[in-house]
Amino acid sequence: MNIRILKDRTASGVMFFLTVISLLLVFVMGIGLYLKSAPVFEEHTLKELLFSANWKPMKGQFGFLPFIMGTIWVTGIAVAMALPIALLTAVFLTEYAKSYVRKYVFPALDILAALPSVIYGVWGTLLIVPWISNKLAPHFVDFSTGYTVLAGGIVLGIMILPLLVSLFIEIFSSVPAEFREASLSLGATKWQTTKFVIIRKTMPGILAAVVLAISRALGETIAVLMVCGNLPEVPRSLLDSCYPIPALIANNYGEMLSLPLYEAALMFAALILFVVVLFFNVISRVVLYRLEKTFN
Amino acid sequence: MKNFLSALQTPSELRIEKSGEKIPGRKIKLFRPDYKFIRPEGDSEIAVEKLNIYIKDQHILKDINVRIPDKKITCIIGPSGCGKSTLLKTFNRLIDNVEGVRIEGKVLVNGEDIISSGTDITSFRRKMGLISQRPCPLPMSIYDNIAYGCRIHGIRNRRKLNLIVEHYLCAAGLWEEVKDRLHTPAVRLSIGQQQRLCLARSLAVEPQFILADEATSALDPLSSKTIEELFVKLKQDYSIILVTHTLRQALRIADYVVFMYLGEIIEAGEAEQVFNHPRHELTKNYLSGAFS
């Protein structure tokens, strides 16, 4: 056989192998986490794990409710804060702004996206936490350390901003110019065009982007860990401390080796994150791919 | 308006004419109802004077002087990249959305300069219906596509909207085909139907002009014939400006022809004169297919 064709075949084989191996990572990760968390299922039911608020690892009680609620609260605030800002910014940049404005804003978004989580954490402890503790909280409660759900939400909201804005920009600019022209030529203003045509046309994409941002927010660890206060209780207000799942894993993972069940419980926490994020990602990516296809 | 309607004798239309006569509480005379906008009587004319357009230091349109006559089909022809579409977009000022554009000169619509004055651009654009190359139904139902423009201009009365929708779908010859599925998404229509829907949508805001940018080039021959026929009917009431690549189409329907080449108007005049006795060498060559 021709040596060149042999080379081609070998390369093909090697590449295929590498691709498949890297793809298998998804499955291996899921299975690995499941196997590791299996012991905790033997002692507790799934319902007990997810809906009990009893967290006493030393006594073998693992109720994840405080952590799940903490995660939901923080993520909810983050999305509620980031979504309007991101939507308005993206509309401004795609529909209104001149190119020189974009030239300054895009690098800023780049930087926001590139800053490591720990830097956001430092910023949060330096600025947001004292602000809540000194300025905001006294209006509502007697005392707050500032390490609260709200602080976590704000920091997290800023962290998902660049992701949301860049996804929205991508989605909006994929709408062909004809749609804008059609609406404008009927005498609509730019905002009417955006509201009735662009946003409507891209609604599935916008939802997908939000889901993607939620799944990013769910897994964020260090920054939230640094500003949330980490109390294993179900938060009741914005000014309570909370303890999101990633923070739980990060804080305890080193020291649990002596208790096998504890390790399994933490692995279960990782498994929850993995499953939820996987689910959200699959949905939103499939929607985004579809959207890309219909416009091209 | 009246003669245009007499051209359309569909049974359903007669039915509205009857049913629409009385609307409780207020009198509405059909087809001359008190819709906010009625196509004004009298001349509608575009006169372009010394128009120069630059996009990022590129001279796109050079010293354009042309008059577009009232209630005629004007075809703008010329090889690709000669500035036809730019000229068309200047007429409804969609050109404003192009980055780095600079406009000099005057475009007078009914004697009013639309370039310099602080015209209310939205109500002015209403007068210029636009049909684009690819039909683009807005992401809503067939009904809402037609009603969209009217709602934008403040008509909210459901009853009036129903009448308007039916009327203009008839005008575009689409009513019979879609009357049973007015509330299904417009994208499910065939491409030829979509283009007629776009036409009906533009007509629904009562424009004076219809600007069509190669409106038939994406359609199959049959659909494009339907559109052409519609144009011929519509010219009784509207001035139609058509940018086209297909010389044959221009030959078929044009009353007045503007030939452009490299951003300049080489020749403009009555269709018969331009096609049969072109004055300019370039026009002659273009018509005989020397370059395209």
Added chain:
Amino acid sequence: MKFFEEKIFRFLMIVATLVVFGFVISIIWTIASRGWGAMSWDMITKLPGGGFYIGKEGGFLNAIVGSLYIVGASTILGLLISIPVVFYLNVYLKKKSKFAYIARLAYDILFGIPSIVYGAFGFTIMIYLGLRTSLAGGIIVITLLIIPIFIRSMDEIAREFPRDILDTTYSLGATRYESMRVVLRQIAPGIATATLLSVGRAIGDAAAVMFTAGYTDSIPTSLSQPAATLPLAVFFQLSSPVKEVQDRAYAAALVLTLIVLILSIAGRFITNRFSKNKLQ
């Protein structure tokens, strides 16, 4: 009325954009002003001395070197794995291949999985293999973490590569393997941008290295020793009650921010250059 609405929303949009801008400036200003005061030459050239954690002398050279080791090694490993994958997806597979679709979906999902999950998963693998927290563990996990980033960002650029050019090379009698050289040349700037992006992500990630690379006060001399990293240096020192130690955290945060800023600006610069070339 509609013009009123238009104006209000226009105003809100400008405010939103300024808010985004304001966050960037606020973060950088906070980090810079706090970090600059604590910064000194010793910080970035010395290892932690005796009594470092109660505020005695020393720096965080260990963390800088540890981060560089981990990021350098995993970038090289990541490139070795992801470049062939990108070629496979774009040259060997057909444009509408089902396998390619699923592969892209999977990499996007991997990209979305939180780094803490990578960390937890990596840690179990290490225990399974009998490894302790070590440089090697950190490198493995960070490599896994950045492979999807590499693949997806290179793939974005490779996908735009016109297939006609490939057909041209085939018609000259080249095999697919040989025509890869043409592709490689075209997407080289894309690889550079992807690398900068991944390095930025890798250097800033704390959650994944927390359990896998560990933390130490010395510079590792072999793969089996634990290694310190910059984000963890910030994190651990900030939790100290001693003010001097906290100051070091701010200094370390400043170093980290500067590195990331440089990478991000360089990335944008290359992208701009690249897209300019493409237009011509």
